[in-house]
Amino acid sequence: MVSTYSCLLFAILMVSMSMICRACENGKIYDNTITEKDISDVIEAHNMYRATIALGKLKTQPPAEDMQKMSWDNELSKTAHYWANQCMFKHNGDRGRYVGENIYIVWYGGPHTERTHNFTEAITSWYEEHVYYNYKTVEEEDFNDPTTQTGHYTQVMWANTNRVGCGFSSYYQTENQQDEVLYVCNYAPTGNYLGQYPYIIGKPDCKAHGLSNSDLDGLCKQE
Numbered sequence: 001m002v003s004t005y006s007c008l009l010f011a012i013l014m015v016s017m018s019m020i021c022r023a024c025e026n027g028k029i030y031d032n033t034i035t036e037k038d039i040s041d042v043i044e045a046h047n048m049y050r051a052t053i054a055l056g057k058l059k060t061q062p063p064a065e066d067m068q069k070m071s072w073d074n075e076l077s078k079t080a081h082y083w084a085n086q087c088m089f090k091h092n093g094d095r096g097r098y099v100g101e102n103i104y105i106v107w108y109g110g111p112h113t114e115r116t117h118n119f120t121e122a123i124t125s126w127y128e129e130h131v132y133y134n135y136k137t138v139e140e141e142d143f144n145d146p147t148t149q150t151g152h153y154t155q156v157m158w159a160n161t162n163r164v165g166c167g168f169s170s171y172y173q174t175e176n177q178q179d180e181v182l183y184v185c186n187y188a189p190t191g192n193y194l195g196q197y198p199y200i201i202g203k204p205d206c207k208a209h210g211l212s213n214s215d216l217d218g219l220c221k222q223e
Contacts, residue, residue: 027087027171027180031117034081034167038119039072042166042185045123046070046156047216053157054204054218062135065202066209068162069219073188076165080184084169089182100161100190102126102152108179115179117168122183126152137195151192158191159199162222 047070056063076099083092089105104122108115133150143151155161166185173180191198206213206220214221 027169027173029085029087029169029171030114031170032081032085032168034077038117038166038168041119042123042164043070043072045120045127046164047219049123049127049156051216051218053199056203058130061130061133062201063203064157064159064199064218065205066159066200066211067157067204067219068159068211069214069216069221070162070164073163073165073186076163076186076188077167078165079167080165080186081167084167084182084184087169087171087173087180087182089180092184095186096188098188098190100155100158100187100192102155102185102187104183106181107176108181110178112172112179115170115181117170117181117183119166119168119183122185123156126156129153135197135201137197138192140194154198155187155191157198158187160189161187161191163188 050064050067050070052058053061054064054067079092079095079099080101083095089103091101091103095101102122104125106115106121129150130153132148133153138151138154142154143149164185164187166183168181168183170179170181172178200209204213204218204220209220210223211220212223
Protein backbone atom coordinates (compact mmCIF):
# COMPACT_ATOMS: atom_id res chain seq x y z
CA MET A 1 0.00 0.00 0.00
CA VAL A 2 1.29 3.45 -0.88
CA SER A 3 0.10 6.62 0.88
CA THR A 4 1.03 10.22 0.09
CA TYR A 5 0.60 13.49 1.89
CA SER A 6 1.65 17.09 1.42
CA CYS A 7 2.17 19.93 3.81
CA LEU A 8 3.25 23.53 3.36
CA LEU A 9 4.42 26.59 5.17
CA PHE A 10 2.96 29.99 4.45
CA ALA A 11 4.24 33.44 5.26
CA ILE A 12 2.26 36.02 7.22
CA LEU A 13 3.58 39.60 7.03
CA MET A 14 7.09 38.37 6.32
CA VAL A 15 7.23 36.30 9.52
CA SER A 16 8.23 32.64 9.23
CA MET A 17 5.89 30.18 10.87
CA SER A 18 6.15 26.41 11.03
CA MET A 19 3.41 23.82 11.00
CA ILE A 20 4.21 20.34 12.24
CA CYS A 21 2.35 17.69 10.28
CA ARG A 22 4.09 14.53 11.33
CA ALA A 23 7.56 13.62 12.52
CA CYS A 24 9.60 10.47 12.17
CA GLU A 25 12.36 10.40 14.77
CA ASN A 26 14.17 7.24 13.72
CA GLY A 27 15.20 6.26 10.24
CA LYS A 28 17.91 4.71 8.12
CA ILE A 29 18.62 6.62 4.90
CA TYR A 30 19.12 4.56 1.76
CA ASP A 31 19.23 7.27 -0.88
CA ASN A 32 19.37 11.08 -0.86
CA THR A 33 21.51 11.91 -3.90
CA ILE A 34 20.23 14.65 -6.19
CA THR A 35 21.11 13.89 -9.81
CA GLU A 36 21.23 16.10 -12.88
CA LYS A 37 18.02 14.40 -13.98
CA ASP A 38 16.37 15.40 -10.69
CA ILE A 39 17.36 19.02 -11.25
CA SER A 40 16.06 18.91 -14.81
CA ASP A 41 12.80 17.28 -13.69
CA VAL A 42 12.22 19.90 -11.00
CA ILE A 43 12.82 22.85 -13.32
CA GLU A 44 10.92 21.38 -16.25
CA ALA A 45 7.87 20.52 -14.15
CA HIS A 46 7.69 23.92 -12.47
CA ASN A 47 8.11 25.84 -15.72
CA MET A 48 5.72 23.60 -17.64
CA TYR A 49 2.95 24.14 -15.10
CA ARG A 50 3.70 27.85 -14.75
CA ALA A 51 3.56 28.30 -18.53
CA THR A 52 0.33 26.31 -18.68
CA ILE A 53 -1.30 28.79 -16.30
CA ALA A 54 0.35 31.89 -17.76
CA LEU A 55 -0.88 31.07 -21.26
CA GLY A 56 -4.41 30.30 -20.08
CA LYS A 57 -4.23 26.65 -21.12
CA LEU A 58 -5.98 25.46 -17.96
CA LYS A 59 -9.61 26.42 -18.48
CA THR A 60 -10.42 26.67 -14.79
CA GLN A 61 -7.69 29.25 -14.09
CA PRO A 62 -7.07 32.70 -15.57
CA PRO A 63 -3.83 33.51 -17.44
CA ALA A 64 -0.96 35.45 -15.88
CA GLU A 65 0.73 38.66 -17.05
CA ASP A 66 3.80 38.41 -14.84
CA MET A 67 4.75 34.74 -14.33
CA GLN A 68 8.52 34.38 -14.06
CA LYS A 69 10.61 31.48 -15.27
CA MET A 70 12.06 29.29 -12.53
CA SER A 71 15.74 28.39 -12.24
CA TRP A 72 17.64 26.02 -9.93
CA ASP A 73 19.31 27.47 -6.84
CA ASN A 74 22.06 25.44 -5.17
CA GLU A 75 21.79 27.22 -1.83
CA LEU A 76 18.07 26.53 -1.62
CA SER A 77 18.82 22.93 -2.55
CA LYS A 78 21.40 22.60 0.22
CA THR A 79 18.87 23.76 2.80
CA ALA A 80 16.20 21.43 1.41
CA HIS A 81 18.67 18.53 1.31
CA TYR A 82 19.67 19.08 4.93
CA TRP A 83 16.06 19.15 6.05
CA ALA A 84 15.04 16.07 4.05
CA ASN A 85 17.88 14.21 5.77
CA GLN A 86 16.24 14.79 9.14
CA CYS A 87 13.53 12.30 8.10
CA MET A 88 10.83 14.46 9.66
CA PHE A 89 7.62 15.37 7.89
CA LYS A 90 7.43 18.90 9.20
CA HIS A 91 8.62 22.29 8.04
CA ASN A 92 12.03 23.79 8.61
CA GLY A 93 11.44 26.96 10.61
CA ASP A 94 15.10 27.98 10.24
CA ARG A 95 15.37 27.86 6.46
CA GLY A 96 15.29 31.65 6.02
CA ARG A 97 12.83 34.47 6.43
CA TYR A 98 12.14 34.98 2.73
CA VAL A 99 12.18 31.33 1.66
CA GLY A 100 9.03 29.34 0.95
CA GLU A 101 8.76 25.58 1.33
CA ASN A 102 6.64 22.73 0.02
CA ILE A 103 7.01 19.20 1.35
CA TYR A 104 5.59 15.88 0.21
CA ILE A 105 5.90 12.34 1.52
CA VAL A 106 5.18 8.85 0.27
CA TRP A 107 4.68 5.99 2.74
CA TYR A 108 5.10 2.39 1.66
CA GLY A 109 3.50 -0.51 3.50
CA GLY A 110 5.03 -3.97 3.51
CA PRO A 111 8.63 -5.13 3.86
CA HIS A 112 11.55 -2.89 2.97
CA THR A 113 12.71 -2.84 -0.62
CA GLU A 114 14.55 -0.38 -2.83
CA ARG A 115 12.32 2.62 -3.50
CA THR A 116 12.67 5.03 -6.40
CA HIS A 117 12.09 8.77 -6.05
CA ASN A 118 10.24 10.99 -8.49
CA PHE A 119 10.19 14.76 -8.10
CA THR A 120 7.71 15.16 -10.94
CA GLU A 121 5.18 13.18 -8.91
CA ALA A 122 5.57 15.52 -5.94
CA ILE A 123 5.33 18.70 -8.03
CA THR A 124 2.35 17.36 -9.95
CA SER A 125 0.60 16.64 -6.66
CA TRP A 126 1.08 20.27 -5.63
CA TYR A 127 -0.08 21.54 -9.02
CA GLU A 128 -3.22 19.40 -8.95
CA GLU A 129 -4.52 21.38 -6.00
CA HIS A 130 -5.79 23.78 -8.68
CA VAL A 131 -9.05 21.78 -8.67
CA TYR A 132 -9.81 23.37 -5.27
CA TYR A 133 -8.61 26.85 -6.17
CA ASN A 134 -10.63 29.74 -7.56
CA TYR A 135 -8.46 32.75 -8.33
CA LYS A 136 -8.42 34.88 -5.19
CA THR A 137 -6.14 36.25 -2.52
CA VAL A 138 -4.39 33.75 -0.29
CA GLU A 139 -6.18 33.31 3.02
CA GLU A 140 -5.46 31.32 6.15
CA GLU A 141 -8.34 28.96 5.41
CA ASP A 142 -6.45 27.75 2.32
CA PHE A 143 -4.10 25.78 4.58
CA ASN A 144 -6.52 24.26 7.08
CA ASP A 145 -7.81 21.10 5.39
CA PRO A 146 -5.12 18.79 3.96
CA THR A 147 -7.66 17.24 1.58
CA THR A 148 -8.61 20.57 -0.06
CA GLN A 149 -5.65 22.86 0.66
CA THR A 150 -4.31 25.00 -2.17
CA GLY A 151 -1.16 26.58 -0.74
CA HIS A 152 1.22 24.21 -2.52
CA TYR A 153 -0.40 25.22 -5.79
CA THR A 154 -0.20 28.94 -5.10
CA GLN A 155 3.47 28.65 -4.10
CA VAL A 156 4.26 26.78 -7.31
CA MET A 157 2.36 29.53 -9.19
CA TRP A 158 3.62 32.54 -7.24
CA ALA A 159 4.64 34.88 -10.07
CA ASN A 160 7.52 36.62 -8.27
CA THR A 161 9.13 33.36 -7.19
CA ASN A 162 11.92 32.60 -9.66
CA ARG A 163 14.29 30.20 -7.87
CA VAL A 164 13.80 26.71 -6.49
CA GLY A 165 16.05 24.12 -4.91
CA CYS A 166 14.99 20.69 -3.69
CA GLY A 167 16.18 17.69 -1.75
CA PHE A 168 14.83 14.27 -0.83
CA SER A 169 15.48 11.37 1.46
CA SER A 170 14.49 7.74 0.92
CA TYR A 171 14.65 5.91 4.24
CA TYR A 172 13.28 3.16 6.44
CA GLN A 173 11.29 4.59 9.33
CA THR A 174 12.13 2.25 12.18
CA GLU A 175 9.35 3.22 14.56
CA ASN A 176 6.57 2.63 12.04
CA GLN A 177 8.50 -0.09 10.22
CA GLN A 178 7.88 1.31 6.77
CA ASP A 179 9.75 2.86 3.88
CA GLU A 180 9.24 6.57 3.31
CA VAL A 181 10.38 9.05 0.66
CA LEU A 182 10.35 12.67 1.78
CA TYR A 183 10.61 15.56 -0.70
CA VAL A 184 11.45 19.16 0.21
CA CYS A 185 11.46 22.12 -2.18
CA ASN A 186 12.49 25.62 -1.09
CA TYR A 187 11.46 28.74 -3.01
CA ALA A 188 12.73 32.30 -3.29
CA PRO A 189 11.45 34.86 -3.07
CA THR A 190 8.75 33.19 -0.99
CA GLY A 191 5.09 33.30 -1.94
CA ASN A 192 1.79 32.71 -0.12
CA TYR A 193 1.47 36.08 1.56
CA LEU A 194 -1.95 36.40 3.10
CA GLY A 195 -4.18 38.90 1.33
CA GLN A 196 -2.19 38.78 -1.92
CA TYR A 197 -2.89 37.18 -5.29
CA PRO A 198 -0.35 34.69 -6.67
CA TYR A 199 -0.15 36.55 -9.99
CA ILE A 200 -1.76 39.32 -12.02
CA ILE A 201 -4.53 38.25 -14.39
CA GLY A 202 -4.01 38.91 -18.08
CA LYS A 203 -2.18 37.76 -21.17
CA PRO A 204 1.60 37.53 -20.62
CA ASP A 205 3.02 41.06 -20.64
CA CYS A 206 6.49 40.98 -19.16
CA LYS A 207 7.48 44.53 -20.12
CA ALA A 208 4.51 45.96 -18.23
CA HIS A 209 6.06 44.61 -15.04
CA GLY A 210 9.67 45.62 -15.65
CA LEU A 211 10.58 42.15 -16.91
CA SER A 212 11.65 40.71 -20.24
CA ASN A 213 10.51 37.67 -22.16
CA SER A 214 12.30 34.43 -21.31
CA ASP A 215 13.05 31.66 -23.77
CA LEU A 216 9.87 29.91 -22.63
CA ASP A 217 6.58 31.10 -24.07
CA GLY A 218 4.48 32.88 -21.47
CA LEU A 219 7.21 33.20 -18.84
CA CYS A 220 9.20 36.29 -17.91
CA LYS A 221 12.69 36.88 -16.56
CA GLN A 222 14.43 39.62 -14.63
CA GLU A 223 16.04 42.37 -16.74
